């Protein structure tokens with residue numbers, strides 16, 4: 001038994017969704033599992049989780065719980081759009097690259113309008129350009145801009161950047177949606193409050209990720225303008241996102257928010273990323289490609305070095321952001337940072353640098 005357990009431990013910095021469930025979320029599941037409760041969200045945990053979000057965000061928002069980020073983003077965008085609308089996003093956005101067309105599918109055809117990612121972010125210029133480039137009836141009417149916080153490349157929009165983006169959205173009659181699959185990492189990175197990062201900066205709808213934050217499953221969709229949430233419950237049900245035993249989606253949020261684990265987990269992951277970046281920055285031939293502002297470190301290194309690192313047993317992705325991505329989670333082991341640093345240094349020293 002013990003041996004199998006050890007064999008199944010994957011040593012990796014590939015993604016924060018390889019990690020397990022944190023104690024606070026697990027404990028809340030266990031508490032919710034003692035006995036019976038009403039189904040479909042009509043239970044005390046779901047009410048308590050929604051209230052916990054309202055307290056955390058210091059506002060009376062509408063809160064929904066869905067199974068994953070693709071559903072959260074797609075259904076949120078669908079609720080902001082008619083089928084003839086357009087959604088402005090950057091080319092690296094998860095909604096564009098990793099959701100299999102779900103935003104278009106659930107909105108019955110709203111088109112994603114793609115902007116170049118400048119240093120991993122959507123820019124004001126792109127919003128302006130895409131919002132104004134066509135005014136005629138032959139092109140989808142821009143209706144929403146969506147940004148990812150923290151970004152797919154581990155960057156964080158500052159509060160000033162968020163406010164400038166929301167001002168641009170307002171000027172063009174666009175709603176602002178935030179994909180917060182790593183929202184907690186962004187809050188920990190900036191050291192600002194959830195309210196400052198969202199409605200106080202002009203965000204209309206937030207998808208707050210629980211999975212990468214240490215839960216088993218689940219994302220919360222927060223509407224800061226309640227009018228935008230009209231019939232969202234029907235949308236969730238039709239999309240197969242209304243959990244019958246809802247308490248197991250919602251109770252972990254109570255544990256995460258009331259204990260502060262949501263922020264602690266993210267701060268730990270971010271800290272591991274900073275330590276790793278600091279360790280490796282002197283290795284010849286290795287370049288950190290994006291500023292480290294959340295829980296990811298992207299490096300460019302000769303293909304051979306990365307292959308050797310893989311051969312020595314480390315897992316990481318190279319298909320995102322044009323570089324090798326090392327991603328840290330709530331339970332990343334600080335002691336193993338030294339180990340991967342040593343291996344990377346070793347692999348790099350073994351590989352002659354070709355100009």
Ligand SMILES: *Cc1c(COP(=O)(O)O)cnc(C)c1O
Pocket residue numbers: 067068069070071094095148151152179181182211212
């Ligand atoms: C992980 C992630 C999601 C959610 O993905 P699911 O697999 O659908 O849960 C959404 N946006 C970003 C930026 C992500 O990294």
